[in-house]
Amino acid sequence: MDVPRITVEDYDALASSEPRAVALDCLIAGTDATHPRRVVFDALALEDEHLTVTPVAGPSQTYDLEAYDDVVVIGGGNAAGHVAAALESLLGDRIDGGVVVTDDPVETDRIDVMPGDHPVPSERGLEGANAVLERAANAGPDDLVLGCLTGGGSALLPAPAENVSLEDLRKTTEALLASGAPIDELNVVRKHLSRFKGGNLARAAAPATVVGLLVSDVAGDDQSVIASGPLSPDETTFADALDVFERYGIGAPKSVLEHLRRGADGNERETPTDDDPAFDDVDCHVVANANTALEAAREVAVDRGYAPLVLSSSVRGEAREAAKTQVAIAEEIARTGKPVEPPAVVLSGGETTVTLVDDYGRGGPNQEFVLGGALELAVPAVVASVDTDGIDGATDAAGAIADQRTVSRDGSLDPLKARRALERNDAYPTLEAANALIRTGATGTNVNDLRVLVVERGVADQ
Template sequence: MPSFPDPQALLHALFAAALKAADPSEEIARHLPSHVRGRLVVVGAGKAAAQMARVVEERWSGPLAGLVVTRYGHGVPCERITVVEASHPVPDEPGARAAQGLIDAVSGLGPDDVVLALVSGGGSALLTLPPPGIPLSDLQDLTRALLASGASITEMNTIRRHVSMAAGGRLARAAAPARVVTLAVSDVPGDLAHAIASGPTVEDPTTSAEARAILDRHAIAVSPALRAFLASPEAESVKPGGLPHGEFHLVAAPSLSLRAAAELADSRGVAVISLGDQVEGEARDVAAAHAAELRARIEAGMARPFVILSGGETTVTLRGSGRGGRNAEYALALAIAMEGWEGVHALACDTDGIDGTQDNAGAIVSGLTVSQARERGIDAAAHLADNDAYGFFERAGGLVVTGPTGTNVNDFRAILCV
């Protein structure tokens, strides 16, 4: 088998290329509103919201004010736009206060005013504003149950749009009659506007009945007060036709990051197989499917080197008590499936730099990862059974740590065969 110089360095380079393509700065500058006769008010939510706000400040010469909320550790200094940090993925009081602050910031505007909304992945949790009379703890319990259930991001956001008073178009409705310009960094399959950050400024085609059906499908119990609210007319989000004064622009998306990684791989003489940017499913099941795809390519005699790229967002159904996000769990399950395979390496990372609630973006593995760990007394299967992928890689090596990246176009996965 021919040698290939530093396969893991190439995987890191592919991830870096994906992150660079996810930087929304130039697209934000290109889509800044023009002809603002009144005030420009900036609001935003998501893991990239603070970074986006700073770009707006740098590129907008006129007066502006505003408020954005981002995850703890993702804030950046801004001079004219207030940046609030709050909890993700389980909401907290600072986040709820910030969500109300966004509603207050856009209320009372006139037809000459413009609201510039900066939304990105993570905004759903950060925009959690409980309905009147329902405590935040009810939505915190709901969020924990959703995260443990294995529900897809599409399903979770359908529910969030109907239980948060800042989601599902309600933020834009509060801004009427002002014009609302939304700049979005997509982290959802299909780049659907109403799914990004649970669509605070866009119309929502889903219904509260669908939200209740998802709860029933996953056997998720909610408080009587929350269940009653979901059955009431107040739970309905803003439906198509309800926001006539808005425009929406996508400034970064998963497909662009995959394309950038593919172009780099091709320039290095590596053939590319793309599985697309909409891969969903249980992390360990997706890993098994990707291992099968890899084996089929190898057994068919595909010329090496080649790389299998994919994006999207997997889920994890909690069965154990360990630590680790969906990318680390995918990487561990893939390493187990690839044990002993020659010349195979893989990286799985979240483009926001934080995988779940830990400090890593994801992990990097090879066909030797599991056997080398076993020699050190580390049981990969036991760690996977306990949902403790982070604990495995912390002991065995392989954590990828980038820190917050200032963007979020969901997961990036690359399997390299050399």
């Protein structure tokens, strides 16, 4: 099995000390561990004509491929192309075609890989989503549909409701992303503006047997939130979607609000709930998640002689506020040796958010986490964070790395300038000037954010 490894641009310059190298190596190992080509061969096994799927939690399930007329692959997300390629390597000519949409295309023989865009939906994403819906609808009752759904699928598979234009969906997505709303609430809106999400892909594929293979980028692995849950029951409503706009003070195009109001009044079809017959023959399995990345990063820390502390795989909230909390934990380790003795590595996953106050600022939650953390550091430590898909916000950086010297009077960044940049949501140019950005390019996966704080040796004795 040929599994590509990610590379970090200017690694040697970024890894200018042992703690910085440890931080980068934890991020690299965590991201590599969630690559679909590795995940598929870890989670799926083929013996004779029996395909067994072993999820990250829960029992394995086996499917007799000889019981089906055709085996087709559909889906989308940042990692969907690599999942499709891995499935071809595993199943070969047992696959009878399919289509997936991604922003990281790869070469395949039997499955069409179509391009889309992330984080804002596009025309080519719409074309791809329609192709996936058509392929699902063509599946018969004796077919097996393998649904590859990964982080990024919400934007890459737009398929807006018939009375909502793609442009209005795009404007709505941009407003939601700028609002600071968490991903589950953002996806409530997306589901109710889509012909694809919130279980609608399962409706299209019924009555075929559907096996969802999910790479989770959401806290708690809620299957109805991953890629906005195309194959999962949805308990949210049009009224819930309207409530998101009201609570976050988000403006939206007229067509969007009118569609949601019609739905709340019972004049649009609701997303299917778990008692809908569309789910009678649907099984979904999470085959990789944030814990997959955290465990690989933890192993690197142990190998390098650092005590690992995994805080959570589900950190959420404002990025700069999450940074304050995690830096405080690093400082406690340095000063008291609690809850672990230094040298230590503090790890977390999940998804933080950014509430934009300046439409012209550049950056993303991982960059804001690092810049905010560097401003708070009062002990020798390293703070680093990346989005595992390699794209933090709408930038070419995956995230950033800094230490207690980065933001200081004699360091790369003046504290006052750094704080002003953070207030303007303009972390990117500030971190770029300090040579602190981590660039990996597209990684082929997405289990959301991975954060590392490295507390140096001997700090507790100072």
